[in-house]
Amino acid sequence: MEQQTINVDGHGVRITNWSKVLWPDVNLTKGHLIEYYSEAAPYLLPHLRNRPLTVTRFPSGVEGEWFYQKNCPPSAPDFVETIAVNSEQDKPEKTINYILVQNRATLVWLANQASIELHPWLSLYTRPQYPDWLVFDLDPGEESTFDDTREIAFLVKKALTELGLRSYPKLSGATGIHVYVPILPKYTYATTSKFVGDIGKIIESVYPKKVTTERLVKNRGGRVYIDHLQNLLGKTLAAPYSPRPLPHAPISTPVSWQELENVYPHQFHLGSILSRLRQQATDPFAPLFTEAQSLDLALADLGTPVI
Numbered sequence: 001m002e003q004q005t006i007n008v009d010g011h012g013v014r015i016t017n018w019s020k021v022l023w024p025d026v027n028l029t030k031g032h033l034i035e036y037y038s039e040a041a042p043y044l045l046p047h048l049r050n051r052p053l054t055v056t057r058f059p060s061g062v063e064g065e066w067f068y069q070k071n072c073p074p075s076a077p078d079f080v081e082t083i084a085v086n087s088e089q090d091k092p093e094k095t096i097n098y099i100l101v102q103n104r105a106t107l108v109w110l111a112n113q114a115s116i117e118l119h120p121w122l123s124l125y126t127r128p129q130y131p132d133w134l135v136f137d138l139d140p141g142e143e144s145t146f147d148d149t150r151e152i153a154f155l156v157k158k159a160l161t162e163l164g165l166r167s168y169p170k171l172s173g174a175t176g177i178h179v180y181v182p183i184l185p186k187y188t189y190a191t192t193s194k195f196v197g198d199i200g201k202i203i204e205s206v207y208p209k210k211v212t213t214e215r216l217v218k219n220r221g222g223r224v225y226i227d228h229l230q231n232l233l234g235k236t237l238a239a240p241y242s243p244r245p246l247p248h249a250p251i252s253t254p255v256s257w258q259e260l261e262n263v264y265p266h267q268f269h270l271g272s273i274l275s276r277l278r279q280q281a282t283d284p285f286a287p288l289f290t291e292a293q294s295l296d297l298a299l300a301d302l303g304t305p306v307i
Contacts, residue, residue, distance in 0.1 A: 002015075002016060002017050002018050002019065003015070003016050004018070006108070008038065008104055008105040008108050009103065009104050009105055011077070011079045011103070011105035012077075013077070013105055013108045013109050013112065014077075014112070015034065015108075015112050016112060017030055018030060018031040018034070019031060020061070020114075021061055022058060022061045022062060022114060022116065022249075023061065023062055023247070023248070023249045023270070024061060024062075024063060025247045025248065026247075026248055026249055026269075026270075026271065028249050028270055028271070030111065030112065030114060032270060033111045033114070033116065033243065033270070034108055034111040034112060036111075036243070036270055036273070036274065037104075037107040037108055037110065037111040038104060038107065038108050038111075039274055039277075040241055040273070040274065040277060041104040041107055043240075043241050043277055043283055044101075044107060044118075044239070044240075044241050044242075045101065045102075045103075045104070045107070046283075046289060047120065047239050047240045047241065047285065047288075048101035048107075048118060048120050048239060049100070049101060049102055050100060050102070050124045050125055050126065051100070051101075051120035051121045051122075051123070051124060051125065052083055052085060052096075052098035052099075052100065052120070052121045052125055052128070053098055053099045053100065053101055053118060053119065053120050053121075054068055054069065054070050054098075054119040054236055055068070055069050055099070055110060055113070055115035055117065055118060055119065056068055056069075056115065056116060056117035056119070056245065057069055057113055057114050057115050057116070058114050058116050058245055059113075059114045061114075062116065062245040062246065062247075066245065069115075070096050070098060071096050071097050071098075072097045072098065072099045076099075076109070077105075077109065079103060079105045079106060079109075080099060080105075080106050080109060081099075081100040081102050081106070082097045082098060082099055082100060083097070083098050083100055083125045084096070084097050084098075085097075085098055085125070085128065087234075098125075100125065101118070101120075116243050116244070116245045117238055117242055117243065117244060117245060118238065118239040118242040119236035119237065119238060119239065119242075120236060120239050121233075121234070121236060122134065122135065122189075122231065122235075122236075123185065123189075123233075124185070127185050128233070129188060129189070129233065130185040130186055130187060130188065130189075131183070131185065131187070131189055131192055131231065132182065132183060132184070132185040132292060133180050133181065133182055133183065133288060134180070134181045134183055134192040134195065134196060134231050135178050135179065135180050135181070135196070135230055135231060135237060136153075136156050136167075136178070136179040136181075136196055136199070136200070136226060136227075136228075137172075137176065137178055137226070137227040137228075137230045137237060138152055138153055138156070138176050138177045138178070138179065138224055138225070138226060138227075139175075139176045139224065139225040139227055140175050140176060140224050140225075141212075141217075141220050141221065141222035141223050141224065141225065142222055143221075143222025143223075144210075144222055144223060144224050146175055146264060146265065148210060148224055149175065149176060149177050149224050150177065150260060150261075151210070152177075152203070152207075152210065152211055152224045152226070153169055153177045153179055153260065154257075154260075155203050155207070155211075156179050156199065156203065156226075157169075157179065157257060159199050159202065159203065160179075160181060160199075160298075163297070163298040163301055163302070164297060164298060165181055165293055165295075165298055166181070166182075166287065166291055166293065167179050167180065167181045168180045168181075168182075168254065168257075168284065168285055168287060168288065169254070169255055169256075169257060169260050170240055170252060170253065170254045170255065170285070171252065171253045171254075171255060171263070171265050171268060172237075172238060172244075172252055172265075173238055173242070173243070173244035173246070173250040173251055173252035173253065173265065173268075174244060174246060174250070174265070175265065177260075178237055178252075180285070180288060181293065182287060182288045182289070182290075182291045182292055182293060183292060183293050183294075183295055184292045184293065184294055184295070185292070187295055187306065188306075188307055189231060189232050189233045190232075190307035191295075191299070191304070191305075191306050191307045192231045192295075193228050193229065193231035193232050194228070194304050194305070194307060195228075195295065195298070195299060195302065195304050196226070196228035196231050197213065197226075197228035198302050198303075198304050199226075199302070200213045200226035200228055201213055202302075203226065204226070209223070210223055210224060211223055211224055211226060212224070212225050212226070213225070213226055213228070215229070237252075238252040239252065240252060240253075240254050240283075240285050241253065241254075241273070241277075243270055248266065248269050249269050249270035249271065250265055250266070250268060250269050250270075251268045251269055251270060251273045253268040253273065253276075254283065254284040254285040255284055256284050259284075
């Protein structure tokens, strides 16, 4: 078994099985994942810091068995910070020690755990009940194409613009698109979920052949699903710049609205993303940290109650 300890910003991180293949179709290894998390840390960390994290681990690679992990393992090194969250108010024993990714060393440690997907909360641990982002999760059905999903994303943007809200798109890394809206952390998850659902229903009513808000897959008829349920406490999406456990090692990549007119998911993967990050002047998702928007007028315009 390969073992070594590397220095990451003054922290010793133990690495095992550096050459373990995680993506067999493109021969990408755990070492490639470690290098990516380390070099992309300036982009990854802002989207993870202070947010309870769920990871998806693939110890045998993306074609092997995998599992979700919420609790930080007891063997975690001292530089890995955690936050205890009571998952059920009436059952105090149901406490989860979530990982907080506060530094580059934690990212590298997660890579060594074969944590391929990073799923942060939409709220900070300091105000867990009040998200500072809401998300439209656009999921195409089997009979829909990425171009269909792109079309719906621009309809979402148009609706939000008419409500006075700025929004930012991200390729999911699979076949979908995530549209993020930075908001003031004063609305509950129930309110933001209802808001996304209400806009989804409006778009569905205008484009019923292309859009659905139906939860059951069998009843979606191959249409693009606007999923508002991801905006609930504890629900998560792949983080900006998170790898995905799919062929060719795609990356969940923020893009500008202008870029979204022409890009496709296959363009952003573990073999190409660092070049993109080095070339772009700013993170397309940087406004998520500076443009906290009020939903008050938009909620009133839609008639969505504050829950």
